Amino acid sequence: MQTELSRHLGIEHAVFGFTPFPAVAAAITRAGGLGVLGAVRYTDPDALRRDLDWMQEHTGGKPYGLDVVMPARKVEGVSEADVEAMIPAGHRHFVRETLARHGVPELAAGDRSGWRITGWMEEVARAQLDAAFDYPVALLANALGPPPADVVTRAHAHGAVVAALAGSARHAARHAAAGIDIVVAQGYEAGGHTGEIATMVLTPEVVRAVDPLPVLAAGGIGNGEQIAAGLALGAQGVWLGSLWLTTDEAELHSPALTAKLLAAGSGDTVRSRALTGKPARQLRTAWTDAWDDPAGPGALPMPLQGLLVAEALSRIQRYEVEPLLGTPVGQIVGRMETRRSVRAVFDELTAGFERAVDRIDRIAGRA
Amino acid sequence: MQTELSRHLGIEHAVFGFTPFPAVAAAITRAGGLGVLGAVRYTDPDALRRDLDWMQEHTGGKPYGLDVVMPARKVEGVSEADVEAMIPAGHRHFVRETLARHGVPELAAGDRSGWRITGWMEEVARAQLDAAFDYPVALLANALGPPPADVVTRAHAHGAVVAALAGSARHAARHAAAGIDIVVAQGYEAGGHTGEIATMVLTPEVVRAVDPLPVLAAGGIGNGEQIAAGLALGAQGVWLGSLWLTTDEAELHSPALTAKLLAAGSGDTVRSRALTGKPARQLRTAWTDAWDDPAGPGALPMPLQGLLVAEALSRIQRYEVEPLLGTPVGQIVGRMETRRSVRAVFDELTAGFERAVDRIDRIAGRA
Numbered sequence: 001m002q003t004e005l006s007r008h009l010g011i012e013h014a015v016f017g018f019t020p021f022p023a024v025a026a027a028i029t030r031a032g033g034l035g036v037l038g039a040v041r042y043t044d045p046d047a048l049r050r051d052l053d054w055m056q057e058h059t060g061g062k063p064y065g066l067d068v069v070m071p072a073r074k075v076e077g078v079s080e081a082d083v084e085a086m087i088p089a090g091h092r093h094f095v096r097e098t099l100a101r102h103g104v105p106e107l108a109a110g111d112r113s114g115w116r117i118t119g120w121m122e123e124v125a126r127a128q129l130d131a132a133f134d135y136p137v138a139l140l141a142n143a144l145g146p147p148p149a150d151v152v153t154r155a156h157a158h159g160a161v162v163a164a165l166a167g168s169a170r171h172a173a174r175h176a177a178a179g180i181d182i183v184v185a186q187g188y189e190a191g192g193h194t195g196e197i198a199t200m201v202l203t204p205e206v207v208r209a210v211d212p213l214p215v216l217a218a219g220g221i222g223n224g225e226q227i228a229a230g231l232a233l234g235a236q237g238v239w240l241g242s243l244w245l246t247t248d249e250a251e252l253h254s255p256a257l258t259a260k261l262l263a264a265g266s267g268d269t270v271r272s273r274a275l276t277g278k279p280a281r282q283l284r285t286a287w288t289d290a291w292d293d294p295a296g297p298g299a300l301p302m303p304l305q306g307l308l309v310a311e312a313l314s315r316i317q318r319y320e321v322e323p324l325l326g327t328p329v330g331q332i333v334g335r336m337e338t339r340r341s342v343r344a345v346f347d348e349l350t351a352g353f354e355r356a357v358d359r360i361d362r363i364a365g366r367a
Numbered sequence: 368m369q370t371e372l373s374r375h376l377g378i379e380h381a382v383f384g385f386t387p388f389p390a391v392a393a394a395i396t397r398a399g400g401l402g403v404l405g406a407v408r409y410t411d412p413d414a415l416r417r418d419l420d421w422m423q424e425h426t427g428g429k430p431y432g433l434d435v436v437m438p439a440r441k442v443e444g445v446s447e448a449d450v451e452a453m454i455p456a457g458h459r460h461f462v463r464e465t466l467a468r469h470g471v472p473e474l475a476a477g478d479r480s481g482w483r484i485t486g487w488m489e490e491v492a493r494a495q496l497d498a499a500f501d502y503p504v505a506l507l508a509n510a511l512g513p514p515p516a517d518v519v520t521r522a523h524a525h526g527a528v529v530a531a532l533a534g535s536a537r538h539a540a541r542h543a544a545a546g547i548d549i550v551v552a553q554g555y556e557a558g559g560h561t562g563e564i565a566t567m568v569l570t571p572e573v574v575r576a577v578d579p580l581p582v583l584a585a586g587g588i589g590n591g592e593q594i595a596a597g598l599a600l601g602a603q604g605v606w607l608g609s610l611w612l613t614t615d616e617a618e619l620h621s622p623a624l625t626a627k628l629l630a631a632g633s634g635d636t637v638r639s640r641a642l643t644g645k646p647a648r649q650l651r652t653a654w655t656d657a658w659d660d661p662a663g664p665g666a667l668p669m670p671l672q673g674l675l676v677a678e679a680l681s682r683i684q685r686y687e688v689e690p691l692l693g694t695p696v697g698q699i700v701g702r703m704e705t706r707r708s709v710r711a712v713f714d715e716l717t718a719g720f721e722r723a724v725d726r727i728d729r730i731a732g733r734a
Contacts, residue, residue: 003730014730168634169701188555189565197633198556198565200587200596201698205633220567229567229596231730232723266564266572267535294661331568334536356599357731363370363381363598364724 001227001353005182005214005236009034009063009138009161013350014237015227016184016216017342018067018141022051023249026058027342032350036065036141043124045131052135065139065163066132070125070147080307087300087308094297095312098290104321107314133158139182143193145171146178163216167195167202169209176210183210184239187219191242191330193280194219194271200233207234222332224352228360242330247342256320257327258339266334273298275313275328277305283326283333287316368594368720372549372581372603376401376430376505376528380717381604382594383551383583384709385434385508389418390616393425394709399717403432403508410491412498419502432506432530433499437492437514447674454667454675461664462679465657471688474681500525506549510560512538513545530583534562534569536576543577550577551606554586558609558697560647561586561638567600574601589699591719595727609697614709623687624694625706633701640665642680642695644672650693650700654683 006014012032019025025035037055042048055064129151132140140147140155141163147155155162163182166172172183185206186192187199197205199219207215217230218239230238244250246261260283270284274291277299282288291299299305316324361367373381379399386392392402404422409415422431496518499507507514507522508530514522522529530549533539539550552573553559554566564572566586574582584597585606597605611617613628627650637651641658644666649655658666666672683691728734 001730002732169632187565187567189568195634197698198554198587199567200554200565200593201556201633201701204590204592205701220565223571225571225600226567228599228727232595232599232727233592234726265536266568267562331564334568334572354731357727357733359601360595360599360724360727361733363368364721365369366724366728 003236018241031346063138189331190219203233228356277302285326286323370603385608398713430505434508556698557586570600595723644669652693653690
């Protein structure tokens with residue numbers, strides 16, 4: 001599965017795998033794709049360095065990428081405490097009440113960890129980048145549009161290509177104008193932040209909007225047939241995130257969450273503002289229901305919502321409080337049915353792609 | 368573009384085109400696809416006979432289909448007047464007020480026409496079928512799930528295959544158990560009634576759920592690349608509805624509506640209950656905004672909403688009141704940019720399909 005882009009990057013298959021877990025990212029790269037490590041949870045740059053050291057040792061010189069979360073617009077002189085002060089008391093009360101209703105225990109001292117608002121703030125992202133540029137990162141992706149101009153320049157000087165996610169052709173064209181190299185067209189059915197245009201419609205629109213830049217199709221892609229579909233739509237590769245969550249290498253540290261993912265159907269996700277304040281697709285849970293309930297206070301805008309719920313999410317995850325337990329994931333969760341190795345998943349992707357091409361060739365009268 | 372299903376039906380390309388306009392349906396059939404005429408607006412069976420006579424004369428013996436709207440569950444002894452009586456006065460007031468705010472004139476005497484609730488009621492659908500079975504209809508589709516068992520039996524005796532739309536794998540399996548022959552998997556991005564699962568995810572789920580029945584991919588398909596994608600996902604054909612609305616042969620009788628369709632982007636549709644009471648994708652207008660506004664009364668359930676708004680929609684259409692003027696249409700409306708003949712559209716579909724197969728073959732290293 002070779003495109004101009006995959007050849008440029010020196011990978012065997014035009015499959016880009018996004019994951020927060022180094023072991024998954026490395027396994028994707030080893031299997032012939034390009035593993036992209038999500039950096040948002042690394043509030044400590046030294047922790048990121050340790051994991052990138054590990055990635056170096058386990059990718060055998062093959063290329064991998066890093067995904068940061070960096071807003072293009074900078075907010076000067078605003079501390080986490082300033083942002084904390086903007087959160088209404090009623091919303092804090094709603095969090096306490098919702099957790100209490102489900103009997104969620106307090107965290108033990110020293111047990112605070114996991115997702116923090118700080119990962120969304122530019123100074124943290126810049127510290128992550130300072131660490132990352134000590135490694136041969138081949139691709140730098142930004143989940144919130146194009147990174148600032150100086151970061152693009154620095155990535156290019158480093159020999160890395162820069163990718164940015166877009167949920168509309170208009171956003172994609174803006175990213176292209178900011179000098180990035182690859183647009184990830186993230187469809188409605190994708191896990192995480194996503195717009196309302198489905199992959200089937202979005203991909204060719206973005207391809208046309210940013211031509212000749214390469215586009216990766218993201219959203220709704222979890223098997224080889226879907227990869228063939230994404231490439232038929234004009235993408236130069238596919239970007240998969242959800243599919244790896246139930247692999248053997250994924251360090252979810254929650255048997256209950258893994259079980260929920262394996263049991264969920266394609267209709268069991270919701271596009272909700274509960275997590276960050278912007279619409280993000282995730283498992284539908286009692287938690288998302290509470291925030292999406294018109295009778296409740298509703299989610300705050302980004303970044304307030306993320307800050308408001310960070311500790312609550314840590315508590316829910318730490319104690320695996322089943323009704324509230326969720327994660328960003330796309331509609332393909334319906335086809336995640338068994339735990340398997342990244343290698344097994346990847347081999348099935350490539351085999352399924354070949355079968356889909358056989359089928360299309362027969363339909364076109366070429367086989 | 369040949370599949371087992373297209374060969375069975377004796378059509379050149381596995382492209383099924385749904386349309387309310389006989390001239391469009393006939394042109395699709397003549398171009399080598401299968402034109403499917405929507406019957407919902409024919410409250411008079413003789414009008415349907417006249418148009419089917421015309422179809423016979425203009426399809427040169429090639430196969431065509433008919434789409435009826437028939438609920439599988441029968442409501443005995445309920446008249447249109449009974450249903451009228453269930454509509455709250457506040458909702459009628461809201462309709463009057465919304466029309467008045469936009470200065471929509473009353474209809475002249477004898478000007479009442481267009482979409483009526485009656486098209487949704489079983490006795491009307493049965494009268495349509497009595498007419499249809501006097502013609503060599505090759506495919507009978509039902510937009511509200513499987514038709515009643517006796518209709519399926521009658522269609523089969525007539526030599527017609529029966530298709531039913533489904534927005535989830537669960538619904539599709541239920542349709543298959545009812546003895547139908549083809550499932551149309553209607554994705555989130557489609558125009559008209561649609562669920563929340565996008566075509567990219569829905570198509571392979573439905574293919575697996577109803578195997579070995581053939582599946583048509585619907586939603587988000589408006590060019591040859593999207594056809595290739597739908598077929599890569601395991602469909603035996605594609606079902607296109609929106610794309611024909613701006614063809615030369617479409618009798619929209621509204622230059623303002625045609626202009627709105629040509630100008631709209633993929634983000635200018637909304638999945639709203641404003642039209643029928645069930646979520647249906649359509650152009651977003653001041654009318655859908657009014658019904659979707661949390662401060663308003665909200666849409667009534669089907670069939671009440673359709674009955675409530677029927678005359679209002681006729682008035683809006685008759686006087687082309689631009690801000691309120693809409694139609695069911697899918698997200699591909701963003702790519703409907705010029706008026707062209709059905710033949711030109713169809714030829715571009717098949718050429719685009721061949722280009723997409725060329726591309727996929729190159730990526731797979733087969734060309």
